[in-house]
Amino acid sequence: xxxxxxxxxxxxxxxxxxxxxxxxxxxxxxxxxxxxxxxxxxxxxxxxxxxxxxxxxxxxxxxxxxxxxxxxxxxxxxxxxxxxxxxxxxxxxxxxxxxxxxxxxxxxxxxxxxxxxxxxxxxxxxxxxxxxxxxxxxxxxxxxxxxxxxxxxxxxxxxxxxxxxxxxxxxxxxxxxxxxxxxxxxxxxxxxxxxxxxxxxxxxxxxxxxxxxxxxxxxxxxxxxxxxxxxxxxxxxxxxxxxxxxxxxxxxxxx
Numbered sequence: 001x002x003x004x005x006x007x008x009x010x011x012x013x014x015x016x017x018x019x020x021x022x023x024x025x026x027x028x029x030x031x032x033x034x035x036x037x038x039x040x041x042x043x044x045x046x047x048x049x050x051x052x053x054x055x056x057x058x059x060x061x062x063x064x065x066x067x068x069x070x071x072x073x074x075x076x077x078x079x080x081x082x083x084x085x086x087x088x089x090x091x092x093x094x095x096x097x098x099x100x101x102x103x104x105x106x107x108x109x110x111x112x113x114x115x116x117x118x119x120x121x122x123x124x125x126x127x128x129x130x131x132x133x134x135x136x137x138x139x140x141x142x143x144x145x146x147x148x149x150x151x152x153x154x155x156x157x158x159x160x161x162x163x164x165x166x167x168x169x170x171x172x173x174x175x176x177x178x179x180x181x182x183x184x185x186x187x188x189x190x191x192x193x194x195x196x197x198x199x200x201x202x203x204x205x206x207x208x209x210x211x212x213x214x215x216x217x218x219x220x221x222x223x224x225x226x227x228x229x230x231x232x233x234x235x236x237x238x239x240x241x242x243x244x245x246x247x248x249x250x251x252x253x254x255x
Contacts, residue, residue: 003103007210013064024060074105103176138163197228198242227252
């Protein structure tokens with residue numbers, strides 16, 4: 001069954017822009033962080049944050065973090081996502097959760113061609129059949145083993161878990177997964193710099209765009225002018241440039 005991307009900002013550091021400003025000010029102040037926070041109003045925090053971001057002093061922005069719930073993405077995407085190592089991830093386990101009717105992500109290039117889409121869906125259905133068949137075969141094997149030292153109820157529970165451990169190996173990369181992501185603001189901006197770029201794969205670029213929209217709602221000054229690196233200078237991709245820098249800048253200006 002085809003699925004769609006769903007991104008939700010679940011939690012974030014309270015008053016993120018004020019806290020960043022206070023942390024930065026503390027480096028040059030003889031009063032406490034608590035006192036600096038008390039003296040900061042929204043306008044002061046906004047002005048100082050703008051100064052800080054233009055200065056390129058990035059360590060204070062590590063003091064705030066953002067947590068997202070993400071659904072409707074493939075394991076292709078999450079294999080790329082976890083390369084961003086300064087972050088925390090909790091992903092739905094195929095070892096503990098049975099894929100009774102797994103959802104999947106269809107690449108747009110395939111979805112646009114009816115014949116290709118039909119072939120893709122047929123393969124997903126076949127993968128489901130094989131997964132279910134293997135899980136059933138392994139269940140019977142493990143049930144007989146666990147019955148020797150457990151009650152029937154406990155044996156069934158253990159066999160069900162054990163059977164999908166190995167059956168999952170036939171599941172495709174397109175299989176939908178759910179993941180929670182927490183990043184501090186500095187790591188998040190680095191993520192946007194790389195993954196909002198047109199050179200990033202379409203799926204993770206779509207995720208990055210949705211995450212950027214979410215954080216802009218709660219920290220608009222912090223994430224102002226944030227996106228691919230070409231927003232603040234020439235394209236860093238050299239000969240690999242997409243060649244659409246004007247369109248890209250316009251897109252993120254309106255995002």
